[in-house]
Amino acid sequence: MRSHARAHTELQKQGGTESSQGKVNILLQGYISRYMVDDFALVSDSAYVAQNGGRIIRALLEIAISRKWANVTAVLMGMSKAIEKRLWPFDQPLKQFELKQDVFYNLERWADDWAPSELAIQTAEELGTLIHLNEKHGKALLDAAQQFPALQVDYALRPLGQDVLKIVLSVKKAFNWSSKVHGSSEPFWIWIEDEQSVDILQMAHINIKQNLEKLELDFHIYIPQGKPPTSITIRYVSDRWMGAENEIVVPFDSLVMPQHPDCHTPTLDLPFLSLSAIRSSLIESLYANKFNTFTGLQTQAFWTLINTKMHSLFCAPAASGKSTMAQLLIWYGS
Numbered sequence: 001m002r003s004h005a006r007a008h009t010e011l012q013k014q015g016g017t018e019s020s021q022g023k024v025n026i027l028l029q030g031y032i033s034r035y036m037v038d039d040f041a042l043v044s045d046s047a048y049v050a051q052n053g054g055r056i057i058r059a060l061l062e063i064a065i066s067r068k069w070a071n072v073t074a075v076l077m078g079m080s081k082a083i084e085k086r087l088w089p090f091d092q093p094l095k096q097f098e099l100k101q102d103v104f105y106n107l108e109r110w111a112d113d114w115a116p117s118e119l120a121i122q123t124a125e126e127l128g129t130l131i132h133l134n135e136k137h138g139k140a141l142l143d144a145a146q147q148f149p150a151l152q153v154d155y156a157l158r159p160l161g162q163d164v165l166k167i168v169l170s171v172k173k174a175f176n177w178s179s180k181v182h183g184s185s186e187p188f189w190i191w192i193e194d195e196q197s198v199d200i201l202q203m204a205h206i207n208i209k210q211n212l213e214k215l216e217l218d219f220h221i222y223i224p225q226g227k228p229p230t231s232i233t234i235r236y237v238s239d240r241w242m243g244a245e246n247e248i249v250v251p252f253d254s255l256v257m258p259q260h261p262d263c264h265t266p267t268l269d270l271p272f273l274s275l276s277a278i279r280s281s282l283i284e285s286l287y288a289n290k291f292n293t294f295t296g297l298q299t300q301a302f303w304t305l306i307n308t309k310m311h312s313l314f315c316a317p318a319a320s321g322k323s324t325m326a327q328l329l330i331w332y333g334s
Helices: 020-032 040-067 070-085 101-110 124-130 135-147 281-287 296-307 322-333
Strands: 151-159 164-173 185-193 200-209 215-222 231-238 245-251
Touching: 020 040, 020 070, 040 070, 070 185, 070 231, 101 135, 124 135, 151 185, 151 231, 151 245, 164 185, 164 200, 164 231, 185 215, 200 215, 281 322, 296 322
Parallel strands: none
Antiparallel strands: 151 164, 164 215, 185 200, 185 231, 231 245
């Protein structure tokens, strides 16, 4: 069942009622709680606080996303939707649907700790009995629970190297689509965070549409060799719906990363070869105006490349002479 603590709707008012901060705090809480304000001046102030409070939190949310702060991003998303939906995070998520007040009242009284996903697998008759109403009300509650946005996220771990892990996510919608309720698309944020839920490792913004069967996402994260984490967390959060979120803990107990490859050739301390090693006056004359000796890397690779037919991989930084060695191979091959 959905576990949450029913918090008191009046949060701490820092600064008291005499300060601007305290007044804004009270007005914002009253707006979210849908309190009716009688004073005309307070009505205007309440609308101003709600409008600009939502903008400020959205701006802070963009900063948190750019800094890849996992916990801060999740909290700010909840605060933003609380103002937009005028709904507290501890309220029943199905309050976002247009249901009769009797259904809401009985749902909070008899089944407030039930998550929409748990209600969605019941029958209309069972839900009617659960909320102490008839089957018709149970059917309306069932339709709302089955239309509540949720995603099915499957993952596959694919190591690409000794310190790079590719995580393939398969995302499917796990709710009944209604154009009246969901419109043309449902936006979601999905990200991978570290085991302490401090940093976002990779993040994506997706749009779920009615005809979407499956969406695949590829995330690449760094796995330190010295101390790999015990797990990571995949989290998705709806950009519109309060409570439409979930997290999946991915353990790394059975993850086996490739060993560090030791296939490079160590550099030998050799004297630089002169152009006479080419043993061709014509080729020597072509390079005489450019250099007199080969570099250290060219010197080391010269014998293998020129005098053998072995397969070789010559990797070096820019301007290390790779193109010159390739040209020599062409000359010798011709």
